[in-house]
Amino acid sequence: MTAIGRLPASLTLVGAGKMGGAMLAGWLEAGLDPRAVTILDPAPSGAIAALCAERGIALNPADPALAAVMVLGIKPQGLEAAAVALSPLVGPGTLVLSILAGKTIADLKARLPGARAVVRAMPNLPASVGRGATGAVASAEVTAEQRAVAEALLSAAGLTEWLDAEAQIDAVTAVSGSGPAYVFLLVEALAEAGVAAGLAPEVAARLARATVTGSGALLEASPEDAAQLRRNVTSPGGTTAAALDVLMREDGLGRLMGEAVAAAKRRAGELSG
Ligand SMILES: NC(=O)C1=CN([C@@H]2O[C@H](COP(=O)(O)OP(=O)(O)OC[C@H]3O[C@@H](n4cnc5c(N)ncnc54)[C@H](O)[C@@H]3O)[C@@H](O)[C@H]2O)C=CC1
């Protein structure tokens, strides 16, 4: 069955911010009926309010129904406060799909005592252009049908990887959840280095941006892996080799990335509870 065929008959999105809003856009694009969606968000953006008005999406109804599928898109730090109002909307048949960094399946069940079936997922912001990467893990109570619904919702945003163990999701958070920020920082750093090397700021910014988006497109289109593509750029004794001697030295990018990912993973662990 296609992803569209498995989209749920009704869905409650709690927190339609940057990530929840991006996922919502993907579901609508994939064919989810806007009238099947309820959004609960005490401070929706103007864009979300306008979308709701335009597409007939229920926004903060006075008496929301028990949810068939509840997607949690609030901040991890807001779960405890939000759970009071959400608990009555979660019954034994509800599929809870959480994208909260750090919050474990056990944390979610503790805050929402009616919850049985929980999918804990970690998407990323390129979902807003249908190019996300998501890791997900399902609790034992998730039925095959609920898993297919979760798969359809997550795959509407791009690649979905189901994980064997919940413990791996903090690593997914550190690699692909936070990863787009590392790539955007690379663009910033490359542009700044270009200015230091003598380019006008606007020129450096355009070249850095096009280099990263173009390299991403090449990576996607090519059957070769990243290491081979890197070698394809690198002429022996040439300019790239001189730069890579710096980036690939012992205390270079590999070590720095390892430390950064470890820090993000550690932080995800701290957000649990
Ligand atoms: N921004 C990102 O790149 C990613 C974020 N996430 C996760 O997504 C979640 C949301 O992050 P963002 O979208 O960046 O934050 P955000 O601040 O853009 O969105 C949070 C939304 O929740 C709403 N909200 C606050 N309290 C609420 C309540 N009690 N009930 C309903 N809605 C409430 C806010 O008004 C806001 O619209 C976090 O748990 C984060 O870990 C996961 C992957 C990537």
Ligand SMILES: O=C(O)[C@@H]1CCC=N1
């Ligand atoms: O920074 C955060 O905590 C969230 C989770 C992954 C991306 N943004």
